[in-house]
Amino acid sequence: MLHIVNKSPSERNTLDSCLRMAKKGSTILLIEDGVYGATKGGVAENKLKAAMADVKVYALWPDLEARGMQDSVIDGIEQVDYNGFVDLVVADKNVQSWL
Amino acid sequence: MLHIVNKSPSERNTLDSCLRMAKKGSTILLIEDGVYGATKGGVAENKLKAAMADVKVYALWPDLEARGMQDSVIDGIEQVDYNGFVDLVVADKNVQSWL
Amino acid sequence: MKFGILVNEGPYNHQAADTAYQFAKAALEKGHEIHRVFFYHDGVNNATKLTEPPQDDRHIVNRWSKMAEEHGVDLVVCVAAGLRRGIVDDNLAPGFRISGLGQLVETGIQADRTVTFGD
């Protein structure tokens, strides 16, 4: 399953809830303000690194770039554009947005 | 100063930020989803009780009642209606909404 | 006392529009004055006359219009925020007027307290 998270981990509990209810082997895509979760030094760095043992994490680079965070991405998080976003939705059998 | 918090402490960081930047002796009014912060067993119970040594906390009872939380309010938190809300704004020299 | 009120969210979607109204109503009933209610961000959507909520629900737009009519409250919609969101003279409900952001700053100066309602 593809999980989409669009909220900043320093503003809301969204990423925490997603990590808690994402099945091992699923994929998480961080978009919009959610990309702050993908950054070094951000509040979610340690918990995301720990989660990456069980889930694969992507971040939308147009959103990273808009926010000036493109150079601070945690190692191991893969960056995709909107085309890659579409491919991720195709690749998994279902998708959930954590609104 | 009167601080108004309208967000649930289990969804957002708003109450935490307010408590961090509220001067000793100020007043906090919990409204809308913010009233969950005033409830026993809620995620903010302990931090709010601790803060009550330094700040006076009120909750809007129409919002507590709407959410079925009127019987779970932490001891020492005073309940007001919209008239009381107006009075609180009048009583302090300034007001800030933590949006 | 003279209050300024800032409403930052649209009707129905967020409770901010309701709380702002209940606050303004209580203030008027207690004999205070509302210098102005300023609608900004999605708050401009409080001003559309095309709203038709279900019959058993409150009519948020009409409530504001009635307050303007009965108490002469100045309801101001930010022109720039309104243009972005399709709130213009064509669909403006009675009692509202469209003006600039300066009206918000001016309210902050004139009112004894300015209270913000939003998300």
Added chain:
Amino acid sequence: MKFGILVNEGPYNHQAADTAYQFAKAALEKGHEIHRVFFYHDGVNNATKLTEPPQDDRHIVNRWSKMAEEHGVDLVVCVAAGLRRGIVDDNLAPGFRISGLGQLVETGIQADRTVTFGD
């Protein structure tokens, strides 16, 4: 593949309306089909033809209309959510149509994937 898209927030205020558009555009460019874009909650505000953003900004409403015209994408505004927020036939932009919530469920059934954009 056939996509359904659900848009839950209005234009400009939340990025959801932008991301949904960029996703739909990329999907079409890659040769996928968009079964329907359904606008719900404040998402209905994407459909007002009265929007006039600043000249140097994107025009979110016109972008959707153009996508409907060029690719035949079905843009559906929820009637109940629209009535609550003042989005009706009078101010509906080209390419949008108003219909019931059943259209959302039907998209969930018909589309291979339904992706939600919101707050």
Added chain:
Amino acid sequence: MTESTGGIDMDEDSSGTVKKFAFVNRKAPYGTIYALESLEVVLISAAFDQDVSLVFADDGVYELKKGQATKAVGMKNFSPTYRALEGYDIEKLFVEKESMEARGLTVDDLVVPVEVLTSEEMATLLDEQDVVLSF
């Protein structure tokens, strides 16, 4: 829930398909409209004979709290509608255990009977869905 929801349209070949739909509710009631408008989709979905599950997690658990009384806020109390879902053959209501407990609530505090799932069980449930709509 008396409002118009428009014509229910079961065109194309959808009448034969049965998909697993999950409606995920994570927001508190009244502060925003998501809980109410989510319920409106759920009611409509009943007409399509799909395999519908309702999930309540995070502040969404508060939607089911007993004793809601909205007169003073001037809004409509929609919590009784959860009790009407059974009449629409919508009977799969799931609450995440961790969310409920973090809020000091038990199943006795809720307006309807629900099945309580751990985060892990919820992960499995969500993973099995065809369509997940979040509100």
Added chain:
Amino acid sequence: MTESTGGIDMDEDSSGTVKKFAFVNRKAPYGTIYALESLEVVLISAAFDQDVSLVFADDGVYELKKGQATKAVGMKNFSPTYRALEGYDIEKLFVEKESMEARGLTVDDLVVPVEVLTSEEMATLLDEQDVVLSF
């Protein structure tokens, strides 16, 4: 920031009053419009000769991050406008230390010079204001 902001109206007796205005920014840019529309109010406020302070706390600190490039998201990059504030005589920009550090940022990451305040100093600053507008 080229858009119409309507007529600036300095009627009544506001021309002589100088109040302390704080604009509190707590939201990240682009995900929502609050940061941009807050800046529009700030620019207008310059015409009223008030005592204006800008406060950046929580995710609002991200508004000032260097290197924003919005071409790919198709939105307008408004971060250069913070550098233009000085030309409007808006020179009091305060960042909460705790918020900045929690995000792994330092003043070198920001597009404008700011004064860094601890939470406690921020509490004092806010307490001294006449008008606090939050976005």
